[in-house]
Amino acid sequence: MKRTILIAAAALALAACGSSTRKKAASADRAATETRSPDMHTAETSLDYKGTYTGTFPAADCPGIEMTLRLRDDGKYDLHMKYIDRRTEFDEQGTYTVEDNLLTLRPSDGDEPDYYKVEENRLRLLDAARQPITGELAAHYILTKQND
Template sequence: MKESLLILAAALAMVSCGGNAQQKAATAGTQQTTAAAPDMHNAETSLDYLGVYKGTLPAADCPGIETTLTLAPDGSYALHLKYIDRDSEFDEKGAFTVKENLLTLTPSEGGQPQYYKVEENRLRRLDAEKQPVTGALADNYTLQKTTE
């Protein structure tokens, strides 16, 4: 008996909530049914992710890596890395793609791709499995958009 009552209550809840997905509008004596549009906002369609990003990313053997990443309108990128307290600088170029909120950097000379999560005016570095870096320094794995 309780099982039947529970099933009936669940069915009534689903029917009563389902009416919000469609709205009926009367126009000039006719009725139109319009469905609610799904939210299609993501970094690819909503954020202005092109431009220059800068930050100091953590490093295991020096105080950090000054990083400058430029995303160009033609789908190319330029990455400049300068190791603090060392005489080491590296430049990398390649192509990038953005799918939803995932930015993928693919080096033109081969090597492993790098991943970033696109956020409002910043990029958050992800690990090789496309997951956010965790731990005490997790907040330091971001690059801020500049006005350059």
């Protein structure tokens, strides 16, 4: 009887060791696969950034500038700027690129490019050094995506 119990215990121990080894091997295979597949999520590949964005940017000599930016499917953009409480409006066209989370607007008239950080359903204006605008008005330099 003791012999039967010892054989049964040994069989259970061997089965448990084999199961553990298989689990460790499967876990190692998963880890190796995950290590080989780097996360390639960027605004260009993950976010639906094309569309129309609106917002009101601060202005020095009026209550603000109503901004409407349309990023088209063909890599071109249209920007409409309307100064509040004035009869002043401007339109700008050009091309855009998105690399990582950086949107670059290149006006067709040759002016300096503008830079935005692409975020979930919004664009944040960056300065010429491609850094977020800071200070009291920083939250006002954001364009929000509209449902087209």
